[in-house]
Amino acid sequence: MASDLPEAVAGYERSAGGDLRWVWSSGAENYPALLRAGVRIARCHDIALAERLLLGRDGRGGEPASLEAAHARLRGAPPPPERAQAAPGEGPGRPREQQGALFEPAGTGITDPRAVLEAVIAVHADQLRRIAADEHPARFGALVAAESAGALAAAEMTFAGMPWRADVHDGLLSEMLGPRPPAALAGTRPARLTELAAQISAALGGRPVNPDSPTQLVKALAAAGVRVSSTRFWVLHEVDHPAIPPLLEYKELSRLHAAHGWAWLDAWVRDGRFRPEYVVGGVVSGRWASRGGGALQIPRVLRRAVVADPGWVLVVADAAQLEPRVLAALAGDRAFAEAAAGGDLYEGLASVFGGDRNKAKKALLSAMYGGAGGEAGQLLAVLRRRFPVASGYVETAARAGEEGRVVRSVLGRACPPPSAAWRAVTEESGDEEAERDPGAGRASRARGRFTRNFVVQASAADWALVLLAALRRRLAALPGPGSARDAGVGPTRAGRWDPLAPHLVFFQHDEVLVHCPEAMAQAVVTAVAESAAEAGRAVFGVTPVRFPMTTAVVGCYADAK
DNA sequence: GGTCGGGGCGCG
């Protein structure tokens, strides 16, 4: 393709003043190269993500969703195999390199530019038809647009990177684990873990026990007169034995060392930035997943290492009690929405549970997750009596799941249909006298819990995705902090990635981080609030439910809340 | 030598 393609793209963006939607095979494949060339685009239709949503809706989520596959299906030809996810020779825990020429789908398939263009046009037209044929075309169209915008935001966050102070991270590790083992001893336990392992072995009779091995631990504990069903934290926590305190400390520290220790730092932090690769729509509910780096599981203790650049700040914003609010809006439960009108939803509901905020929280979580053990049953009964509409909503979703049906999020993302194995287990025997498989009830209830949670989690993901898209758009429209940048506001900025403008650097289900010049922090806070309100309207229409975000302007992520 | 499922635990 033309070497000046990024220039041409930027030119179109500029002349269209942002009122332009690129249609392309995949943002994840195409956008990183544009960003590296300094080009930012405003909007796109992402064929691969749209195809994934459409296939999921039609109960065909297992089929490949690439442009080539969609085009082949359109022509009645057999779809090509899914592209390999990882290039050969790529080790785990290493950042990936983006490959492939711009706009040229990688791997096997279409290589002739005219054929690519023809395929894009044909598949796009077909997708628009299939969207229009949806039960709720406007909502499903909004979902496709938000998912596409999400792909842009994801690529931009990877490109910008999360500010990460390797020296602070190293200091935290040394403080907790002892000094970093020299390179020659890489892979061995640091001092503190070695000490703890020795203490554990000594307390268990003196023979060496590998605390990383649940099997060895259970045996050694049994020999010491302690019988445990597992070596999970909360099981061991109840045990009174001298080996337990060092063991619990070992487990906590060894996890940090293994998952986010020095090896992680070497592999994932470069030039003061952590650049995880997000997988948009990687979770069935529409939440994002990440590939490598454990980006969505960063231990809270390491937030200390996330520090804004000099003169810059982090705006940390997270949606307060998003999922119960989503349930209130989904179900249209007026009583619930009114009880939750205040800032803290659980506090607002506490009066229903004898003034106990924790009980309110437990009742809501049980309703959304399907828990019913212990106290939860009683609390659920209270919830059902006081908020029958909201309770009925999740009960209906659970019943659908138990019966093998599918459910959808508010914008229309579909949950996967049950597997063939599930159908086989739960199928009623034709013979009335025959014993029903004892696993049938268990499998049925498990799917009920899944669909019960899906309607809430997936609708919350819809809202968060729309929020992210709105915030990305609003951030790009903010005037700059100084006169130099003011001169660049408007059309001349369109189509350009501006490293001095506020940008999203992290997104974790219901939380966003924006890195911005200090002088722009208040404007960003306002943009966050406006985006949240916009998302509420766009996803749920007219509703009394509010979706407040708690925002903090900080120099360090750890100082937010 | 490699793969794969389970146990365990980090995040929401």
Add this chain to the structure above:
DNA sequence: AAAGCGCGCCCCGACC
């Protein structure tokens, strides 16, 4: 107290 939902990734140990 955690569980009940969704993930990714570590280590171990069984297996090829």
